[in-house]
Amino acid sequence: MSETYPLQRESEFSWRIEPTGKMRVPGIIYADEELIRAMDDKVFEQLCNVAGLPGIVQAAYAMPDAHWGYGFPIGGVAAFDADQGGVVSAGGVGFDISCGVRALRTGLTIDEIEPVKKQLADALFRQIPVGVGSTGRIHLNDKGMTAMLRGGARWAVEQGFGEMEDLQHIEEKGCMAGAVPDEVSARARKRQQDEMGTLGSGNHYLEVQRVAQIYDQRIATAFGLRENDVIVFIHCGSRGLGHQIGTEFLKYMVLAASQHGIELPDRELACAPINSELGQAYLGAMRAGINCALANRQIITHLTRQVFADVLPKADLTLLFDVSHNTCKVETHLVDGRKRKLYVHRKGATRAFGPGNPDLPETLRAIGQPVLIGGSMGTESHILAGSEKGTELSFNSACHGAGRAMSRHQATKLWKGRSVVDELADRGIIIRSPSMRGVAEEAPGAYKDVRAVVDAAEKAGLAHKVARVEPHVCIKG
Template identity: 55%
Template sequence: MNIKLLKQESPCIWRMEKYSPMLADALFFGNKDIILGLDETTASQVRDVASLPGVVGPVCVMPDAHSGYGFPIGGVGAFDEKRGVISAGGVGFDISCGVRSLTTGLKKQDLISCDGRLAEQLFKRIPSGAGKGGGIILENDLMDEMLLGGASWAVGQGYGKPGDLGRIEGNGRNSFADPGKVPLKAKQRMRDQMGSLGSGNHYLEVQYVEEIYDKAKAAAFGLKNDAVLVSIHCGSRGLGHQIAKDYLPMMAEAAPGFGIKLPHRDIACAPINSELGRNYLGAMGAGINCALANRQVITHLVRECFAELLPQADLNLLYDVSHNTCQREEFKINGKNKNLWVHRKGATRALGPGHPELPPEFKKSGQPVIIGGSMGTASYILAGTAKGAQISFSSCCHGAGRLMSRAKARKSFKGNKIQKELDRQGIIIRSGSIKSIAEEAPHAYKDVDVIIESTQTAGIADKVARLRPILCVKG
């Protein structure tokens, strides 16, 4: 990226001042090496987002950013409730993909004698891989009930505990979901997918706390050195993908009629208050609920596996946060509170201390922010900050960020070799696809430690704990 286009405001904050056709500035978060490493496609996509009607600046670019479909992955774009647009490309194909982490009450040493058996049990019980479904069949009214209820529906079906819901964004349910706006094919694709991980970068990982950076916040989150956690990274499966696939061309075709000149077809959008915009919001909200229900059902299956092998375990939800959504949120803009629709594509919401949506136990610490590493590398638990609300619409990074495409990773790495290397490091990998292991090789991603340092230095989230993997189940 041409760094001359940016003005450095602090060690890890860079501003691109708006120029035609941009309607708002853009803020880039990251150290100099990260900024220099951004490709021109990513920079061009940032400028495109900043050119859309009703954008409220700045458009934000996280340290793990890279080019995506229309919007950059790691991008945040906020839009005025009355004049702004909603973009299916700004949410992405995996609607409400996110991470939830569970504490277990166990220590790392408790797993020494059974980690292999636990890996096999989790791999056997929780479907993973492209198109792999489970034993829950959703049709007609039951499908619509799930799309309306989200994790609340899942708990009502016996998949989890009512106490889980307070540790999920929106208490486990998106209120603007409208199952009637979800395409029939999307529902058909989800028929047997509930409680499954999927493929790509999705995973279920058993981890331990390797290092604590903030003792007070770690205590608030229930984290101690060597404590075992379980993290689940997945989304809305084929349903979310089909929603995006169907609505993107509708938005692209309708744009001229709304007087919207798209800088690129992939960034297709519609006015938030148009019929098409409202229809997409209803479908996207249902996609969010689908993902929340999916992670809730997987949590139930994980608890069953632990109960069989480690009955002393007590799995409690730390937090569940999505990183592919658009939500209506209130922010102070030029001294006045405004309702905005905030797109986060590959970016995590990170609410600061005192935010009214946080449960009482996190009011002082800020929201737990769960950052997944690449397979075999560290993950992090962060906490949202007050500064983030001021400069990044309470958003931060969501992971390490890809360094190379999946196709290039397949050419560069051998899946069985990666599996053996991780095994030598004491990390157990279970996957039904050697190709998937190659695609998700640790070296196919940026250095997550560098990404987190930039996030902390920029002030948009604070480090709380660093996690190391014990075992990982992948599609």
């Protein structure tokens, strides 16, 4: 337990740091005792720093998978009111704008893919560009880029990548409003021109998974999930374009902080008032970055469908949902009995709208939003649903993954990529990756226990567990 930060236990799964010094609101952490003991003091330090930013509302939150990040903790949630001097922060969104997870049903059961699993893995690895230096088949000129940045997944569907029906099951219906492509620099565009429809590297992946366990039959049925069904998880973000937007605006915000009268305890917390030229410019560019990520996952979905059509013609890939976990979005939340329009930053945190939320598609409105939690490649992932209590607990936010338990460097000292691949193969999990060192860095043992994280999220009331899924094929960046 932290000796430096006075954590008060509010409930079995909720901890509080009362405001002291420059903190304007408390810090609240959702975790069980074991997870909180394992958290680095840096998480609490960063949470307290976030709690001191201008215009922050209610509290600075950390999700059960929180670990220390750049400025904001990863697994951090903070909402700001523009009319109270609230800020928007490039560091509070992160470099990989709108990085997220998309889940597809396949209409197949595990028995049907077992005989062709290797063929499926090879075809996916061949067709979906993955890893450092890979390029997509779509090369956008400046006009095409602008249309993509404005239209997101909607643009991708109009280009022939997927179905209109898909858009209903994507946050913002596949197109983030308020994107301003003119705020996306020539350098950011250049980084993206050959990267549409690429998975990237690091912790990004595409997995073919089996529904191994159903926790909530009613919600699973509504989500169209049964035990032994095969589903696909796609985890990637806004690629080079998002990284470049993050890089550039972080610097602009660092340089302008003093002009805006903002005192930064850590330069990485760089932010600008929402109601400022720079704040608005970032929001326009960041929203364009969200569209880039949505378009990217839509194109990868299309490629995945093509592969399944070749290998398993019976397959019918339909979109369960697409969530983003690095964003800042304008949402209305009830604070002290009053509805307020807030700029909610989620950095490594998943939006988790509960039942009845008007932004959910009709098919999901009575049930709550699917919350997709990716685990490490050899373990398991989880599907949850947003809860009724989410809005008061965390502005409808939940965890986003397992979170690393050790550095990449430590992981390569403990594991070799080839032996990780062989060990997973013995357990029926096929890994395809252009980099064995990348596989070692992403070894399952380098991550925390994702089950402990989702259990804590459920018990804290952030989301309901619906199903646990296990990987069978993993295309790893």
